[in-house]
Amino acid sequence: MSYQFDFAWASQYAPQIAKGIMITVELTVVGGLLGVALGTACAWSRALGPSWLKPVVATYVELIRNTPFLIQLFFIFFGLPSLGVQMNELTAANIAMVINLGAYSCEIIRAGIQATPKGQFEAGASLAMTPFETFRHVVLVPSLQRIWPALSSQVVIVMLGSAVVSQIAVEDLTFAANFIQSRTFRAFEAYIVSTLIYLALAILLRQAMRGIGTILFPKRAAR
Amino acid sequence: MSLIEITEVRKSFGDNEVLKGINLDVEPGEVIAIIGKSGSGKSTLLRCINGLESITSGSIQVAGAQLLDDELHLKALRLKVGMIFQQFNLFPHLTAGGNVMLSQMVVKKVAKADAEVMARKMLERVGLAHKFDAFPDELSGGQQQRVAIARALAMQPIALLCDEITSALDPELVAEVLAVVRELAREGMTLLMVTHEMKFARDVCSRVVFMHQGRVHEIGPPEEVFANPKTPELRQFIGMVDETV
Amino acid sequence: MIEFTLWDILRNLLLAARWTIVLSLVSFVGGGLVGLLILFLRISPKTWLNWLARGYIELFQGTPLLMQLFIAFFGLGLFGIDVPAWLAAGVALILWSAAFLAEIWRGCVEAIAKGQWEASASLGMGRLQQMRYVILPQALKIALPPTVGFSVQVIKGTSLTSIIGFVELSKAGSVVTNATFLPFTVYGLVALLYFALCWPLSKSSQILERKLNVAHRNH
Numbered sequence: 001m002s003y004q005f006d007f008a009w010a011s012q013y014a015p016q017i018a019k020g021i022m023i024t025v026e027l028t029v030v031g032g033l034l035g036v037a038l039g040t041a042c043a044w045s046r047a048l049g050p051s052w053l054k055p056v057v058a059t060y061v062e063l064i065r066n067t068p069f070l071i072q073l074f075f076i077f078f079g080l081p082s083l084g085v086q087m088n089e090l091t092a093a094n095i096a097m098v099i100n101l102g103a104y105s106c107e108i109i110r111a112g113i114q115a116t117p118k119g120q121f122e123a124g125a126s127l128a129m130t131p132f133e134t135f136r137h138v139v140l141v142p143s144l145q146r147i148w149p150a151l152s153s154q155v156v157i158v159m160l161g162s163a164v165v166s167q168i169a170v171e172d173l174t175f176a177a178n179f180i181q182s183r184t185f186r187a188f189e190a191y192i193v194s195t196l197i198y199l200a201l202a203i204l205l206r207q208a209m210r211g212i213g214t215i216l217f218p219k220r221a222a223r
Numbered sequence: 224m225s226l227i228e229i230t231e232v233r234k235s236f237g238d239n240e241v242l243k244g245i246n247l248d249v250e251p252g253e254v255i256a257i258i259g260k261s262g263s264g265k266s267t268l269l270r271c272i273n274g275l276e277s278i279t280s281g282s283i284q285v286a287g288a289q290l291l292d293d294e295l296h297l298k299a300l301r302l303k304v305g306m307i308f309q310q311f312n313l314f315p316h317l318t319a320g321g322n323v324m325l326s327q328m329v330v331k332k333v334a335k336a337d338a339e340v341m342a343r344k345m346l347e348r349v350g351l352a353h354k355f356d357a358f359p360d361e362l363s364g365g366q367q368q369r370v371a372i373a374r375a376l377a378m379q380p381i382a383l384l385c386d387e388i389t390s391a392l393d394p395e396l397v398a399e400v401l402a403v404v405r406e407l408a409r410e411g412m413t414l415l416m417v418t419h420e421m422k423f424a425r426d427v428c429s430r431v432v433f434m435h436q437g438r439v440h441e442i443g444p445p446e447e448v449f450a451n452p453k454t455p456e457l458r459q460f461i462g463m464v465d466e467t468v
Numbered sequence: 469m470i471e472f473t474l475w476d477i478l479r480n481l482l483l484a485a486r487w488t489i490v491l492s493l494v495s496f497v498g499g500g501l502v503g504l505l506i507l508f509l510r511i512s513p514k515t516w517l518n519w520l521a522r523g524y525i526e527l528f529q530g531t532p533l534l535m536q537l538f539i540a541f542f543g544l545g546l547f548g549i550d551v552p553a554w555l556a557a558g559v560a561l562i563l564w565s566a567a568f569l570a571e572i573w574r575g576c577v578e579a580i581a582k583g584q585w586e587a588s589a590s591l592g593m594g595r596l597q598q599m600r601y602v603i604l605p606q607a608l609k610i611a612l613p614p615t616v617g618f619s620v621q622v623i624k625g626t627s628l629t630s631i632i633g634f635v636e637l638s639k640a641g642s643v644v645t646n647a648t649f650l651p652f653t654v655y656g657l658v659a660l661l662y663f664a665l666c667w668p669l670s671k672s673s674q675i676l677e678r679k680l681n682v683a684h685r686n687h
Contacts, residue, residue: 067662079651079656177538202530
C-alpha cells in the first residue's frame with residue numbers, strides 16, 4: 001500500500017468546517033428544544049389527552065417512526081412546495097428534525113408518564129387539581145427524570161442523523177466534508193476528519209444532556 | 224487431614240476488610256452453623272469457600288483441592304462442594320428435572336438417560352418426585368429451595384454450603400426445607416450453614432461458629448456456645464435473637 | 469413530455485424496493501453475526517477485549533451512518549479495491565448494525581440476575597457453558613422484542629445508501645421524481661412503501677414486548 005495521507009488542506013478549509021459545525025449545532029439545538037417540546041405535548045395527548053386527539057397523534061408518531069428521515073426531509077423540501085408551501089433549505093431541515101424528534105420523544109416520554117404510580121394522579125385529584133394541573137405539576141418532571149437517559153440517546157441519534165441534510169444543500173458539517181473532497185480529491189481524509197468531529201460532538205452532546213439533567217432534576221444529583 | 228481447611232483467610236472489598244484472618248477446619252460429617260450479625264462476614268466466608276469471591280490472602284482446601292483463581296481449579300473445587308443460595312437461583316427456563324439434570328450433563332458429561340435417573344432420585348429424596356416437569360414459577364418458595372438442594376446433591380458433592388437458605392421463605396415454608404437439611408445431616412453429609420434459625424442450630428449442628436467483625440469470635444459445640452457464651456458480643460447477639468423469636 | 473401513470477411510478481418503486489429488502493436482510497443477518505462476536509468481547513472478563521468492544525460500539529454509535537458509508541465507499545478504494553456501491557453499503561450497514569445489536573444484547577445479558585451466574589458457577593460450569601446453557605436461553609427471550617424493533621432501524625438505514633449511489637427505494641424515488649416532476653406523489657409513495665415494510669415489524673416488536681411483560685408479571 002503506497003497511499004500517502006495528506007491533511008495539508010485542513011488549514012485552508014478550516015472556515016468551511018467551522019461553519020459546518022455551527023450549522024450542525026444549530027440544527028441540533030433547535031431540533032432538540034422544539035422536538036422535545038413537541039414530543040411532550042404529544043405524549044400528554046397520547047397518555048392523558050382528549051380521545052379525538054389520540055388517534056391523530058398516534059398516526060403521526062407511527063408514520064414518522066416507520067419511515068426514513070431522508071424521505072421525510074425530501075418530502076418536506078421537494079414535496080411540499082408543489083402544494084404551495086415554499087421554504088429555504090435550512091428551514092426545511094429544522095422542520096424535519098423537529099417533526100422527527102417529536103415523534104420519537106413522544107414515545108419515550110409517554111413511557112415515562114405511564115410508569116407514574118397511580119397514587120400520584122389520585123393524590124393530585126384529591127388535592128382538587130385538574131388532570132392537566134396534576135400532569136403539569138406532579139407527573140411531568142418525575143416522568144422526564146425517569147426517561148432522561150433514553151431521551152438523551154435519542155437526541156444524539158437525531159444529531160448524527162442530521163448528516164443527511166447536506167443532501168438538500170444545507171451547509172452542515174457533512175456538506176463541508178463533501179465540498180472539501182470535491183475540491184481536494186482527498187475524500188478519505190476529509191471524511192475521517194469530519195467523522196471524528198461528529199464523534200466529539202456526540203460525546204459533548206451526551207455530557208451536555210447529562211448536565212441539563214442534573215440541573216432539571218437536582219434530586220438525582222444529590223443522590 | 225480435615226475435609227475443609229481454611230487457613231488465615233483474608234478478604235477485602237476495596238479498603239474494607241471483611242474477613243480478617245479466618246482459621247477453621249471441618250471434619251467429614253460435621254454440621255456447622257455460622258451465626259453472627261449482618262456484616263460480620265459470614266456469607267462472604269461461605270462464598271469464598273465456593274470460589275464465588277476470590278480471597279485476598281490465606282488458603283482454602285477442600286479434600287485436597289486447592290482454591291485457586293483459575294477455571295480448572297475452581298471447577299475441581301466446585302465439584303466437591305455444592306452451594307444453596309438464599310434466593311434459590313433456579314434456572315427459570317428449565318423444569319425442576321431440567322435444573323437437576325443440566326450440570327450433570329454439561330459439567331460431568333453424564334448421558335441424558337443417566338442424568339434423568341439421578342435427577343428423579345434426588346427429587347425423590349427432597350420429596351418432590353412428582354414435580355419433575357414443573358417449572359420454577361409453578362413451585363412454592365419451599366419447593367424451589369428443595370429443588371435447589373436436589374440440584375446440588377445430584378453433583379454428588381462431599382460438602383454442602385447453605386447461605387441463609389430459609390431467609391427468603393414465608394414462615395410456614397421454613398420447616399419443609401429444614402426437614403430436608405436435617406435428613407441430610409443424619410445421613411452424614413458435611414454441612415456448613417449460615418443461618419438465623421437458632422433452634423435448628425442448637426438441635427442439629429455439631430459446632431457453632433460465631434463471627435464478629437470479620438473474625439471467628441467464638442466456636443464450640445452448641446450446648447456450650449448457647450448456654451455459656453464467653454464473650455459479651457455473643458451474649459448480646461443471643462439475647463437479641465431470643466427477643467425477636 | 470411523456471405522461472406517467474400512478475402505476476408506472478409505483479411499479480418502478482416496487483422493483484427498487486426489492487433491493488431495500490435484500491440489503492436490509494444482509495445487513496441484519498450479517499450485523500447479528502458480527503454483533504454476537506462484539507457482545508462476547510464486551511462481556512468478556514478480560515479488560516482489554518472489553519475496551520476493544522467498547523471502542524467499537526462508541527465509534528459506530530457515535531458517528532453518522534452516512535459518514536460510515538462514505539468512508540467504506542471511498543476508504544476501501546484506497547486499498548486498491550474498486551468498491552461497488554452495494555459492497556460499501558453492505559459492509560458499512562453490517563458493521564453499524566453489529567454495534568447496535570451488541571449493545572442491545574448486552575443490556576439483555578446484564579438483565580439476567582447475578583444469582584444465575586453464581587448458581588451455575590457453583591455447579592462447576594465454565595464461562596462458555598454458563599452462557600450457552602443458562603444465560604443466553606434466558607437473555608434471548610427478552611432480546612427478541614428490541615431485536616425485532618432494531619430491524620426497523622436497519623430498513624430505514626438502508627435509505628442512506630442511495631447517497632453513495634446504490635439503487636434502492638430512496639434512490640428510485642429521486643430518479644422517478646426527476647423524470648416525472650411529481651415530488652409530492654413520488655416521495656409520498658416512497659414513504660408509504662417504507663411504512664409498509666417497517667410498521668409490521670414495529671408492531672410485532674410491541675406485541676412481543678407486551679407478551680413478555682405479562683409473562684413476567686405472572687411470575
